[in-house]
Amino acid sequence: MSSISAMPAPPSSDKRWKLVDAAIKRHGRAGHSLIECLHTMQECFGYLDEQGLKYVATALNLPLSKVYGVATFYHIFSLKPQGEHTCVVCMGTACYIKGAPQILAALEEKYGVKPGETTKDNKLSVLTARCIGSCGLAPAVVFDGDVGGKMVSSDALKRVEKWMNI
Amino acid sequence: MTAEELNELIEQEVEANKLFVHSINVCVAAGCLSSHADQTLDALKKEVKAKGLDKEIKVKGVGCMGLCAAGPLVEIRDASNAAQVMYQGVQGEHAEQVVASAGKQSVQSLVCDTSIPFFAKQVKIVLENCGLIDPERIEEYIVAEGYRALQKCLQELAPTKVVEEVTKSGLRGRGGAGFPTGLKWATVAKAQNKQKYVICNADEGDPGAFMDRSVLESDPHRVLEGMAIAAYATGANRGYIYCRAEYPLAVKRLKNAIKQAERVGILGQGIMGTTFNFTVEVRLGAGAFVCGEETALIHSIEGKRGTPRPRPPFPAQSGLWGCPTLINNVETFANIPPILRKGGAWFASIGTEKSKGTKVFALAGRVSNTGLVEVPMGMKLREIVFSLGGGIPDGKKFKAVQTGGPSGGCIPEQFLDMEVDYDSIAKVGSIMGSGGMIIMDETSCMVDVAKFFMEFCKSESCGKCVPCRVGTSQMYDILCKVTDGTATPEEIAMLEELCDLLKSTSLCGLGMTAPNPVLTTMKYFRNEYDAHIQGKKCPAGVCKIKAAQEVLV
Numbered sequence: 001m002s003s004i005s006a007m008p009a010p011p012s013s014d015k016r017w018k019l020v021d022a023a024i025k026r027h028g029r030a031g032h033s034l035i036e037c038l039h040t041m042q043e044c045f046g047y048l049d050e051q052g053l054k055y056v057a058t059a060l061n062l063p064l065s066k067v068y069g070v071a072t073f074y075h076i077f078s079l080k081p082q083g084e085h086t087c088v089v090c091m092g093t094a095c096y097i098k099g100a101p102q103i104l105a106a107l108e109e110k111y112g113v114k115p116g117e118t119t120k121d122n123k124l125s126v127l128t129a130r131c132i133g134s135c136g137l138a139p140a141v142v143f144d145g146d147v148g149g150k151m152v153s154s155d156a157l158k159r160v161e162k163w164m165n166i
Numbered sequence: 167m168t169a170e171e172l173n174e175l176i177e178q179e180v181e182a183n184k185l186f187v188h189s190i191n192v193c194v195a196a197g198c199l200s201s202h203a204d205q206t207l208d209a210l211k212k213e214v215k216a217k218g219l220d221k222e223i224k225v226k227g228v229g230c231m232g233l234c235a236a237g238p239l240v241e242i243r244d245a246s247n248a249a250q251v252m253y254q255g256v257q258g259e260h261a262e263q264v265v266a267s268a269g270k271q272s273v274q275s276l277v278c279d280t281s282i283p284f285f286a287k288q289v290k291i292v293l294e295n296c297g298l299i300d301p302e303r304i305e306e307y308i309v310a311e312g313y314r315a316l317q318k319c320l321q322e323l324a325p326t327k328v329v330e331e332v333t334k335s336g337l338r339g340r341g342g343a344g345f346p347t348g349l350k351w352a353t354v355a356k357a358q359n360k361q362k363y364v365i366c367n368a369d370e371g372d373p374g375a376f377m378d379r380s381v382l383e384s385d386p387h388r389v390l391e392g393m394a395i396a397a398y399a400t401g402a403n404r405g406y407i408y409c410r411a412e413y414p415l416a417v418k419r420l421k422n423a424i425k426q427a428e429r430v431g432i433l434g435q436g437i438m439g440t441t442f443n444f445t446v447e448v449r450l451g452a453g454a455f456v457c458g459e460e461t462a463l464i465h466s467i468e469g470k471r472g473t474p475r476p477r478p479p480f481p482a483q484s485g486l487w488g489c490p491t492l493i494n495n496v497e498t499f500a501n502i503p504p505i506l507r508k509g510g511a512w513f514a515s516i517g518t519e520k521s522k523g524t525k526v527f528a529l530a531g532r533v534s535n536t537g538l539v540e541v542p543m544g545m546k547l548r549e550i551v552f553s554l555g556g557g558i559p560d561g562k563k564f565k566a567v568q569t570g571g572p573s574g575g576c577i578p579e580q581f582l583d584m585e586v587d588y589d590s591i592a593k594v595g596s597i598m599g600s601g602g603m604i605i606m607d608e609t610s611c612m613v614d615v616a617k618f619f620m621e622f623c624k625s626e627s628c629g630k631c632v633p634c635r636v637g638t639s640q641m642y643d644i645l646c647k648v649t650d651g652t653a654t655p656e657e658i659a660m661l662e663e664l665c666d667l668l669k670s671t672s673l674c675g676l677g678m679t680a681p682n683p684v685l686t687t688m689k690y691f692r693n694e695y696d697a698h699i700q701g702k703k704c705p706a707g708v709c710k711i712k713a714a715q716e717v718l719v
Contacts, residue, residue: 075454130371133370133379135536136234140200
């Protein structure tokens with residue numbers, strides 16, 4: 001490895017940057033830890049913003065183009081903020097043939113959001129997943145990280161409605 | 167950890183468990199957890215304590231018991247570890263009844279009948295510890311003969327002998343392609359580099375497959391043991407587990423297992439008092455299906471975009487950071503410890519002529535018993551679907567089994583009596599794949615299913631080679647037209663041509679196999695394509711036919 005410059009200062013005084021810093025240092029600022037560092041940043045902030053990507057690029061001594069290339073290649077990374085709550089509808093094969101598209105349609109009809117979109121009041125983001133491996137309980141929907149199995153549209157709407165009324 | 171220390175640990179663990187008359191095992195794998203098994207476990211622990219039975223009854227979390235649809239599953243075992251009863255759908259409110267039934271009359275309303283074929287016809291090698299041991303405690307794995315195979319290798323077998331034993335077993339890669347594992351190991355072992363790597367592919371990307379997830383969540387140490395044996399046999403000293411970020415519980419249990427193994431000296435430097443060193447690190451995937459392809463996976467571990475590269479050179483010659491690298495799938499590694507413990511000949515005695523051992527299948531879709539089953543290679547497809555799977559619910563008619571995910575195909579009724587192994591599945595145009603089996607009934611439209619998979623491949627194509635990037639997109643467009651009822655016969659001819667083109671010119675497996683769902687549905691369900699194109703209707707009533715709607719208006 002070429003000589004590494006001094007660690008840059010984090011973009012803000014937000015304490016969450018300390019966790020990102022720890023991830024960067026854990027791997028000795030090696031370029032191959034980029035994906036690990038982006039995971040940590042997304043866990044801390046919910047998404048990857050431009051100044052964060054620039055920061056990681058400098059810290060790992062990588063061109064910003066490469067960091068951006070990786071951040072946009074992988075589906076898990078999001079470059080825009082999510083709503084307060086996320087509802088992830090699994091669209092794996094088992095869920096698909098057992099009614100996941102109907103759940104998505106019901107969510108769209110009620111809240112006017114397509115997969116990947118967030119409601120205007122920023123309360124709800126609807127996302128899809130390729131397969132969360134809960135095929136035995138298809139169709140599955142993940143409500144803020146909590147997996148619900150054997151869902152029908154009305155169940156899913158009920159769970160989401162609870163968030164919307166707060 | 168030396169052999170004596172290992173034995174000491176086993177004795178301590180056995181001694182500590184001596185007083186327990188019963189154990190209540192609660193499944194805490196992802197399936198049952200989403201049915202709130204964690205609350206069940208807490209309630210049972212509290213109940214045992216409240217009744218002052220905590221010296222007699224041990225309540226513990228265990229791995230997957232298989233029948234995910236009936237979760238949370240709870241099993242009561244006696245001091246000799248023989249099963250008394252299995253309960254299904256156990257919630258916190260049932261705790262009192264369940265605890266009271268230990269060693270007594272079972273709670274009839276909760277009983278899950280384990281004499282049904284779903285349980286009775288399974289042969290467990292990979293899943294032998296699942297549902298029995300606590301995945302978060304290395305001691306339980308060690309008592310269940312864990313790390314004995316590694317110990318045997320290090321003390322009694324030269325690396326070449328280990329490779330020989332794996333070759334003798336006839337084990338083939340469980341990730342999908344079925345490449346002979348022994349041959350792969352031998353190639354890496356022969357490479358002259360000082361630095362070599364072992365990678366466990368835990369990027370289970372096929373939608374509808376959750377075998378690896380279950381193994382990682384239920385018995386993580388077995389995978390580590392398999393990797394350590396592989397490292398010893400091939401001369402590697404570093405390992406990576408590339409696991410999907412979508413499996414947070416599997417990642418957590420793996421990291422925990424690595425820490426425990428390091429603590430007792432089973433991983434690290436000078437393992438079991440020998441000169442063998444091996445360290446393992448978990449690397450997270452980030453939601454790219456193509457990273458299941460080995461060269462793409464290697465790029466991803468290196469922190470790059472997960473794009474594949476042409477082979478050769480194969481990773482066995484030039485892999486991670488240009489060094490010889492052994493890549494095997496989770497289930498392949500999980501088969502290694504029992505093979506070394508019981509011998510390659512024992513493993514080769516199970517299964518068919520060219521596919522040895524067992525295979526774990528994930529049954530899902532329109533089938534009564536959804537969950538995980540492990541059966542010997544060569545079991546008839548009909549037996550898996552109708553006997554173990556319990557057939558199709560709601561009196562519906564069977565239509566097809568989809569195997570191999572987006573790279574596989576749909577197997578129709580006429581092949582139900584086929585013996586399931588690598589070669590017979592390939593013969594009918596599908597692939598074994600990693601083991602996902604999605605059962606479809608008459609409510610599924612096969613053209614819609616083909617479109618579903620093509621949308622998947624189109625979106626997951628990494629974009630590096632033109633046939634895959636543009637071809638999947640064009641195929642998807644035509645399939646959309648078919649399901650719209652607006653496709654022409656010429657476009658169907660073009661669809662067939664594209665299938666051929668992608669198969670023969672794509673850079674990696676993703677593009678080469680992407681046409682499989684289309685090819686098999688066109689071959690076996692041509693009538694459904696014709697109904698959409700000529701009859702302007704969808705026989706299953708799934709697709710919204712544009713033309714018909716316009717006529718109605």
